């Protein structure tokens with residue numbers, strides 16, 4: 089499979105002829121050179137309802153008919169609006185034609201303005217993806233919590249995407265401890281340097297990891313897993 093990091097928490101995966109976008113934050117994302125109009129994915133996976141994760145989901149799904157995969161309440165919000173959705177609740181796995189999407193816990197909030205009222209649309213989650221036999225952990229926005237060590241209970245985590253920007257999520261120090269709990273083969277930092285409040289040096293973070301464990305992908309450049 090090919091993985092492309094497009095800055096902030098926006099990740100694209102290409103596998104078995106399918107295109108999957110995760111947290112497609114594009115407008116206001118200072119890193120990616122892409123626009124929402126560039127994407128016609130099969131699936132859009134969301135960790136939670138905040139604007140810097142939902143991003144251009146509606147615009148893209150409306151145009152190309154992509155299915156939205158998110159925890160029950162957030163999927164229900166999009167289903168109400170007429171989108172195709174898959175909405176397992178926390179702990180549930182959706183078996184899709186490209187692999188399995190398991191919705192798992194994260195510690196974070198989700199309130200977002202809906203018609204001028206700030207509403208929590210479900211809860212924030214992480215995602216454990218099983219694609220081509222590999223285990224990919226998308227932490228979402230979260231603090232460090234010890235249950236992360238359960239993600240790799242049955243098989244080692246191949247890649248863990250962890251926020252390091254602090255303020256809205258854990259910072260690099262806690263993320264490095266998360267990497268230890270996860271025992272992930274590869275750890276990719278994200279959710280940093282997008283806004284002044286989440287300034288962080290990813291090289292400092294890499295120093296806290298085991299040698300060779302950290303990886304900073306080039307924005308918009310595919311890498312093979």
Ligand code: NI
Pocket residue numbers: 136138141196197229256
């Ligand atoms: Ni958030």
Ligand code: MN
Pocket residue numbers: 138140141229256279
């Ligand atoms: Mn966020």
